[in-house]
Amino acid sequence: MEIEEKKSRPFLSILIWIIPVFLFCLSVMMILYTPVFQDSAFKVKFLFAGKSLFEGKSPEAIENMVLRSGRTISSIETKLEKLKPVKPYIVVNTTENRFSLRNVDGDTVRTGVCSTGKNELLIAGNKRIIFKTPKGIFTVRNKQQNRPWVKPDWAFIEDGLPIPSARSAERIDYSTLGDYAMEIGNGYMIHGTLYQRFLGLPVTHGCVRLGDKDLEVVYNTLSKGSKVYIY
């Protein structure tokens, strides 16, 4: 019996050292994974919580607060309603090169592909020209059919051509913008394209290009003052 006890002692003595090793590992784990332990600790805290938001308030006081809150909500909802567009609008997604045309209720009436800015930086000597579609909220300022495009300087720089004078006839291009064009400010437009196969790709100098059929629908739906949301 004694021999058996002596034999089991070394085993026990090794086994007992697991305790300090475990304590050490646990301390290290607590430092390495503090957020995990903290998150679990919140469960414990929750068990002892139970403080109510409206503790100590009379039912009448709560009812008054309900009424006041209801009034504030309806007032804010009215304000938000006023901010909604009063005309159909278009939403352009520059990451996926897609558009959605929506009516005043916000329902989508047509979706499709478009082309937006190619995100290119053209370096010409000291000049740096960025070709990108601006993001934000814009307004249709002008609508025109068969609008000629007055080429800006960058169109010549990009083609390696000399820049003509401001009123030169060389600047006028009758085919690029397609059948319809809608100005949205700062020289940016929603217009057609000769390069239908590039629709869905970021290829433009900042304008939004649409396919012929989509352009016609968009042109007929949007009016001067319609909102254009670009993101």
Added chain:
Amino acid sequence: MKNKIAFWIITLLLTACLIFVAITTIIRPVFTKNPLPKATVRNYSEEKKKVGKDEIINPGEDTATATETISNSKDSQNKLLELKRKENLLRSRLILATEDSTYLVLDLINNLAILELKGIPLHECHIIHATISNSIKLYNKDALLGWMAEPFVLRNVEATIPKISYVEKIAPKDTLEANKMVTEPKEAKLGDVLVVMEFERNLRLIISQNEQPDADGLKLISDIRRKYNKNEISRSIQALTKFNREPVKPHIEIVIPKSDATILYKSLPLSPRLILKM
């Protein structure tokens, strides 16, 4: 005998060490510090002045929800809580709708991430999975309401994809060079996405993609995750030396499709705002 003494000394020392670590890094920050600091609520009347002219709220103009008969106090407490939540959400929306920036609405009730501008939803995506810290889920509702009362403003962001990327091109000298430079446009390959956004009031929002990343993407993703883990470890070590750890940083992690994650990140402005609905 010697072994026994050594065992007890080491065990006691390590126990003391464990207690110290636990108190400093876990118990104190969790039980004594508020992880959800209260938002400074803007004066609503100031916002009203910006939006419209007929601002006076008619006291008799009660909504249907507000005038319903409230049977018992428990019901009315729940109703009030719901109304307060709705009020906070609408107030935040109104504040941001008066500005010209795109903002993100995280609707964790309906599992939606919505990109909005002027109150108009531009892009909506379904959240496949959302993980919310217990420090948000289980904290008292009073603090939670105060915490979410205003939109969150971004403080810092780390992402595996660039927000804006430009291709640089040197202008050609002549038409010959210009013709040589013409290339057929191709659809850009979407990079793997992990976005870690740190907002004011302690909130960390992690946007990750649902798809399995490729080898390069995986490296970028683990680099960002490792960086944040390192930060947490150094904060814990600092806490041990100073016996003071900052409040717990609650986080929300959402998993959405890669294309949606890219759109959300690229479409938000540099300093975006966030509205939480939960």
